[in-house]
Structure formats: structure tokens, C-alpha cells
Amino acid sequence: MADRVPQLELGNQLCFALYAASRAATRAYGPELAELGLTYPQYLAMLVLWETSEPLTVGDIGARLHLDSGTLTPLLKRLEDLGLATRTRDRADERRVLVALTEQGRELRTRAAEVPLRLFQRYGIDLATARELVRDLTRITESLQASTRGGAEA
Missing domain, CATH: 1.20.5 (Single alpha-helices involved in coiled-coils or other helix-helix interfaces)
Structure with missing residues (x-):
């Protein structure tokens, strides 16, 4: 066995503690979000959309979620397919895509309001x-x- 090097032990790694906590939290949300018909990344996007009454650009959402447009676009397309959001080209700048909640997306917020409270107890x-x-x-x-x-x- 090699000499013990504490800074290289898994249990001493902040990065691993953050990774394990993130995975555990994401798993814990799974059943709660399944009742809403959402995945965890979709839920995060909905949280951003629920914070404003105005449409947001894909770039704005990506900045908030720390996601690039290549990752975000399929996620937003799925929200659109679910009838929770719409995506339209910005008339002022055709390169930008605006994302807005539908009525169904706004209504889902009421049902989702209990999710953080239920999950918080598990932390x-x-x-x-x-x-x-x-x-x-x-x-x-x-x-x-x-x-x-x-x-x-x-």
C-alpha cells in the first residue's frame, strides 16, 4: 500500500462532496417532479421562467442555469412540446429566441409550489x-x- 496522502483521499475532496450532494438532491427531486411531468433540468428552466412575467431569451435562461444553448435548446423544445412554454423569434433581432410561459405553464407553478417545501425537509x-x-x-x-x-x- 502506498503512503497515505490525505489531500488525495476521496473523503477529503470538496469536489466529490459537492458532486455526491448534487446527485443525491437531483435523485430526491425525481419522484416529486415526475408527478408534475418534469425532469430536474426542465424544472430548473421552469423556475427561471416563473420568476418573470416577460419572455426571456434562450441566452438569458442559459446564463441563469449555467447551460449553453446546445444543451438548453432541446430542453426548451420539450417544454414547448409539453405545452408549458412557447419559443418565438424576437422581432427586434431574428437571431434571438424568446421563451415565454403558456397558461398551462403558469398554472403548473401552483402545483410545483409544494415541491421545495417537501424536499427541504429531506435535507x-x-x-x-x-x-x-x-x-x-x-x-x-x-x-x-x-x-x-x-x-x-x-
Whole structure:
């Protein structure tokens, strides 16, 4: 057996803890979202759309979800096929696609409102801890994105 190197042990890896937590959270949402007819990525896109009454560009949605248009376009097409959203070309700029909720998409928000409450109970932490964790994870994400952008430009 090789000499122990603590910084290379799986249990000491922040990246693995984040990865495992993300997978567990996504799995936990599965049954709840199945009742709504949504996958987890579709649910995230709907969350973005529910936050505004105005149509959003694919680029705006992608920026919020940290997804590129190649990943986002099939997801939005599926939401359109489900009757939850529409996609139309922006009249002011034909290169842009605007995404808006349909009436059915707006109505789904009411049914979806209980999902976070039910799932939050399964996290095993209180609301204050959850908010602090969200702040910390957002800070980590922003720091990593900034360092990646900086490295790409150099």
C-alpha cells in the first residue's frame, strides 16, 4: 500500500462532496417532479421562467442555469412540446429566441409550489443553515467561474 496522502483521499475532496450532494438532491427531486411531468433540468428552466412575467431569451435562461444553448435548446423544445412554454423569434433581432410561459405553464407553478417545501425537509438542515449554504456555494461557483474565465484569457 502506498503512503497515505490525505489531500488525495476521496473523503477529503470538496469536489466529490459537492458532486455526491448534487446527485443525491437531483435523485430526491425525481419522484416529486415526475408527478408534475418534469425532469430536474426542465424544472430548473421552469423556475427561471416563473420568476418573470416577460419572455426571456434562450441566452438569458442559459446564463441563469449555467447551460449553453446546445444543451438548453432541446430542453426548451420539450417544454414547448409539453405545452408549458412557447419559443418565438424576437422581432427586434431574428437571431434571438424568446421563451415565454403558456397558461398551462403558469398554472403548473401552483402545483410545483409544494415541491421545495417537501424536499427541504429531506435535507436535514434548518432554513438558516440552508441559506448560509446557498450563499457559500454561490460564492464558490462565482469564484471558480471567474478563475476559469481569467485562465482562458491569459
